[in-house]
Amino acid sequence: MNKKRTLILTGIALLLIAVIVGVVLNQPYKFHGFIVPPVQHDNHVFLRTQDGPMNLTTYHDKYVLLYFGYTYCPDVCPTSLAKLKTALAELTDKQRKQVQVIFVSVDPDRDTLEKLNEYAKLFGTDFIGATGTRTEIDLVTESLGVEYKINPPDENGNYSVDHSANTYVIDPMGYLVMMWSHDTLAEEIAEDLTYLIETGIPVDQQLLAGPTPTSVICSLTLIPEFVESGQGLYEHNCAQCHGVDLGGIPGWRTPLADGSHLAPPLGISSVIWQKTEAELIETIKQGKNLNKPIHMPAFESTLSDEEINSILQYIYSKWSINQKNYYAGNLTQTPMFSPAPTSTPTP
Numbered sequence: 001m002n003k004k005r006t007l008i009l010t011g012i013a014l015l016l017i018a019v020i021v022g023v024v025l026n027q028p029y030k031f032h033g034f035i036v037p038p039v040q041h042d043n044h045v046f047l048r049t050q051d052g053p054m055n056l057t058t059y060h061d062k063y064v065l066l067y068f069g070y071t072y073c074p075d076v077c078p079t080s081l082a083k084l085k086t087a088l089a090e091l092t093d094k095q096r097k098q099v100q101v102i103f104v105s106v107d108p109d110r111d112t113l114e115k116l117n118e119y120a121k122l123f124g125t126d127f128i129g130a131t132g133t134r135t136e137i138d139l140v141t142e143s144l145g146v147e148y149k150i151n152p153p154d155e156n157g158n159y160s161v162d163h164s165a166n167t168y169v170i171d172p173m174g175y176l177v178m179m180w181s182h183d184t185l186a187e188e189i190a191e192d193l194t195y196l197i198e199t200g201i202p203v204d205q206q207l208l209a210g211p212t213p214t215s216v217i218c219s220l221t222l223i224p225e226f227v228e229s230g231q232g233l234y235e236h237n238c239a240q241c242h243g244v245d246l247g248g249i250p251g252w253r254t255p256l257a258d259g260s261h262l263a264p265p266l267g268i269s270s271v272i273w274q275k276t277e278a279e280l281i282e283t284i285k286q287g288k289n290l291n292k293p294i295h296m297p298a299f300e301s302t303l304s305d306e307e308i309n310s311i312l313q314y315i316y317s318k319w320s321i322n323q324k325n326y327y328a329g330n331l332t333q334t335p336m337f338s339p340a341p342t343s344t345p346t347p
């Protein structure tokens with residue numbers, strides 16, 4: 001009797017542990033930085049570096065980490081830059097190549113381009129030092145909401161500059177997406193960066209960041225049930241060519257001799273978000289380059305409309321908000337296919 005009770009209790013305890021572990025494992029990644037509603041800065045603004053003019057589109061395809069300060073800065077700037085250096089050292093070489101640190105001086109009167117370059121390189125051989133005229137600097141700081149103030153000089157002409165100590169993250173599409181405060185630790189920055197590079201900011205967290213400047217995100221309503229069943233369908237039907245992580249086959253950009261392509265990525269690095277949803281459905285149903293050895297097979301007879309819809313929902317759920325905002329103009333307002341959702345996700 002006693003033995004039986006112990007067994008039952010042990011069973012219950014194990015079950016509880018399993019539930020707790022399940023809950024913990026299912027927790028979405030929590031960023032240490034603040035996710036901001038995506039803000040696109042003015043791409044026409046140029047800043048100056050020792051190697052010539054640059055603007056943020058120069059670093060298209062990379063995450064740009066921007067820090068605003070000045071080289072006379074006694075402690076905050078060196079600590080922040082050193083922290084970025086430590087954080088980057090925790091990334092793999094491949095991830096590291098997808099990040100560019102730019103130190104922008106808001107004190108161009110004292111920071112020459114040469115001095116800035118030297119200063120930035122103290123922290124990382126590929127860190128960039130940049131500045132501009134007052135107008136150029138203000139265009140950048142204003143478009144990103146960065147604040148600074150040049151204090152009046154003392155009797156010796158020395159002055160200090162107050163400036164925000166945040167690090168600003170511009171995503172590969174040129175949107176400000178995240179900010180790390182001065183208190184964020186190097187390990188935390190490394191974790192966030194790894195997640196950003198490998199996954200991007202998941203939809204639900206982007207939505208939590210508040211209303212976006214473009215309201216279109218609301219037209220892309222992801223239905224959790226569809227996303228979930230879409231994942232299973234994707235893994236079963238598409239992953240063997242497009243990759244479990246939707247990463248595609250390396251080298252997919254280069255056309256093969258017969259004009260066909262290897263399977264492209266469908267996730268965050270995809271180019272298919274430039275197509276309309278109707279075109280994607282058409283490709284999935286009819287296939288592409290069917291007469292060539294490497295081709296996209298037709299799924300018309302194997303997948304129902306609803307299943308294709310679910311797969312697309314799963315694919316969209318992996319995109320960054322910027323891709324979605326761009327794409328939403330091409331999307332239908334409601335899910336393509338019936339049935340209507342039973343539960344509406346909170347926007």
Ligand code: HEC
Pocket residue numbers: 234237238239240241242259260261262263264266272280283284288289294295296297299311
């Ligand atoms: C047997 C391998 C294979 C499978 C399985 C496969 N694909 Fe493809 N897919 C390809 C190839 C190869 C291409 C590139 C065709 C080309 O451009 O020549 C492609 C292209 C695409 C494109 C891009 C078309 C464009 O115009 O850019 C989409 C979207 C796509 N596939 C979605 C899917 C989905 C969704 C599934 C699962 C239902 C799937 N694929 C399953 C091989 C595959």
